[in-house]
Amino acid sequence: MRLPIATPKTGLRVLKGLARDHSLLTAMSIMRDEVGPAFQITLPGFQPAVMVGPNSNRQIMVSQSQHFHWRSPADPVTKLLRHGLLVEDGESHAARRAEMEPLMQKRHVMFHIPAMQTYTDRVLADWRDGSVQDMLVEMRRAALLVFMGTLLDVEFGPDMERMWQPILRAIKYISPGLWIVWPDMPRPGYKKALAAMDEYLFGIIRERKLSIANGQLPIANDLLTHLASLPHMTDDLIRDQLLTMLIAGHDTSTALLAWALHLLGKHPEAMAQAVAEVDAVVGQDDLSEAHMSQLPYLDSLIKETLRLYPPIHVGNRIVATDTAVSGYQLKAGTRVMASIYLSHRDGRYWEAPNEFRPERFERGAKKPPAFTYIPFGGGARACIGAAFAQVEAKVVLARILQQFELQDVGRKVKPYMGATLEPRPGVFLRVRRRQQ
Numbered sequence: 560m561r562l563p564i565a566t567p568k569t570g571l572r573v574l575k576g577l578a579r580d581h582s583l584l585t586a587m588s589i590m591r592d593e594v595g596p597a598f599q600i601t602l603p604g605f606q607p608a609v610m611v612g613p614n615s616n617r618q619i620m621v622s623q624s625q626h627f628h629w630r631s632p633a634d635p636v637t638k639l640l641r642h643g644l645l646v647e648d649g650e651s652h653a654a655r656r657a658e659m660e661p662l663m664q665k666r667h668v669m670f671h672i673p674a675m676q677t678y679t680d681r682v683l684a685d686w687r688d689g690s691v692q693d694m695l696v697e698m699r700r701a702a703l704l705v706f707m708g709t710l711l712d713v714e715f716g717p718d719m720e721r722m723w724q725p726i727l728r729a730i731k732y733i734s735p736g737l738w739i740v741w742p743d744m745p746r747p748g749y750k751k752a753l754a755a756m757d758e759y760l761f762g763i764i765r766e767r768k769l770s771i772a773n774g775q776l777p778i779a780n781d782l783l784t785h786l787a788s789l790p791h792m793t794d795d796l797i798r799d800q801l802l803t804m805l806i807a808g809h810d811t812s813t814a815l816l817a818w819a820l821h822l823l824g825k826h827p828e829a830m831a832q833a834v835a836e837v838d839a840v841v842g843q844d845d846l847s848e849a850h851m852s853q854l855p856y857l858d859s860l861i862k863e864t865l866r867l868y869p870p871i872h873v874g875n876r877i878v879a880t881d882t883a884v885s886g887y888q889l890k891a892g893t894r895v896m897a898s899i900y901l902s903h904r905d906g907r908y909w910e911a912p913n914e915f916r917p918e919r920f921e922r923g924a925k926k927p928p929a930f931t932y933i934p935f936g937g938g939a940r941a942c943i944g945a946a947f948a949q950v951e952a953k954v955v956l957a958r959i960l961q962q963f964e965l966q967d968v969g970r971k972v973k974p975y976m977g978a979t980l981e982p983r984p985g986v987f988l989r990v991r992r993r994q995q
């Protein structure tokens with residue numbers, strides 16, 4: 560079977576949607592509704608196969624994954640991350656994964672809870688009582704401090720201001736843009752920022768190697784020390800993994816936390832329930848490993864946020880050898896987009912798919928088929944940071960709710976397709992310190 564394309568009528572509606580929302584998500588939602596769960600986009604220079612639903616997801620990510628590779632060398636993600644885990648294929652992918660996976664397992668992540676709490680508190684200490692805070696910015700501050708402090712054991716506070724713009728530029732560099740249809744387009748304005756990122760990363764690698772050589776770090780509890788201790792890892796290869804983990808590991812958490820706070824701000828009944836749970840279970844105590852399994856409402860809230868606004872909203876692949884997915888022929892070289900966003904809002908599997916209902920994820924609630932809900936992907940390329948991200952989200956949210964009342968100030972928010980699906984222009988909440 561060949562993939563269906565839009566009729567002229569649907570095409571017109573797609574164009575109108577694009578003009579209204581400036582968002583490919585709107586265009587893809589119209590195509591999904593009018594053409595079906597598998598379709599081909601036919602824009603000049605951009606003709607990906609878009610696949611939606613559990614069967615396609617499973618085939619692309621697991622059962623047919625040998626027919627796909629990840630990105631082309633011309634892709635800015637490849638240019639920036641070079642040999643990072645996210646862009647490697649085949650044996651080198653498996654090798655990078657095996658090196659880092661042990662430190663990303665849940666039991667190891669739990670060890671970071673106290674530090675996650677300390678870094679969150681550092682951000683919250685700057686919130687003036689009664690002020691309006693942009694949670695998109697604040698959660699990026701928290702996610703950066705947490706990522707660097709726990710997974711790399713690097714105190715990022717003193718460098719945050721200096722590195723803020725270079726990090727945002729690196730993210731912009733890999734965000735969707737005209738380069739998709741014009742891979743060799745000139746991209747001025749990034750050189751200085753990307754050089755600053757490299758200088759910073761090579762600096763922390765050098766320092767850590769020195770500490771290892773001086774025998775100051777007997778146990779490798781963090782990724783940087785671990786990677787720097789492996790004899791075959793060159794500085795370049797370590798830099799590629801650090802930059803990969805830094806971008807993949809904080810931009811996603813930033814989006815998740817900002818969306819969760821946005822949804823809480825818009826749904827006072829959910830806010831009340833989340834606060835009641837944190838008060839009853841944690842009170843004013845420090846967060847601990849034991850609390851992680853005792854906050855089911857927060858858990859459902861995080862899961863529902865990831866369903867509605869999956870920070871990584873699509874699994875991008877290139878067909879390596881001709882294959883078929885859900886019965887549709889895909890030729891080598893075709894760009895395939897497994898749409899996580901559309902799968903999460905597929906009316907065949909979700910009741911009222913566009914509504915915010917954390918109770919869908921309550922214990923005992925009916926579950927959709929496997930591979931319908933895939934915020935962290937699946938198969939060999941599933942997110943290596945899934946456990947870290949979920950523990951981090953719970954710690955940061957619980958800590959905020961312990962200390963502050965949050966109130967939505969009524970600014971409109973739209974999903975923006977950057978490197979992640981972000982709430983733009985930001986999530987503006989008034990914060991009031993709770994009486995202790």
Ligand code: HEM
Pocket residue numbers: 644645646656710803804807808809811812815865869870871873874875933934935936937939940941942943944945947948
């Ligand atoms: C809410 C937070 C996060 C979400 C929603 C998320 C989502 C995802 C998804 C969907 C994929 C698979 C993409 C695909 O199949 O094309 C992925 C892969 C990946 N994620 Fe995450 N992620 C999150 C947090 C993190 C964190 C905290 C880290 C690291 C500290 C991380 C590092 C990675 C890496 C390195 C990969 C590539 C894995 C591979 O190809 O083997 N992510 N993530």
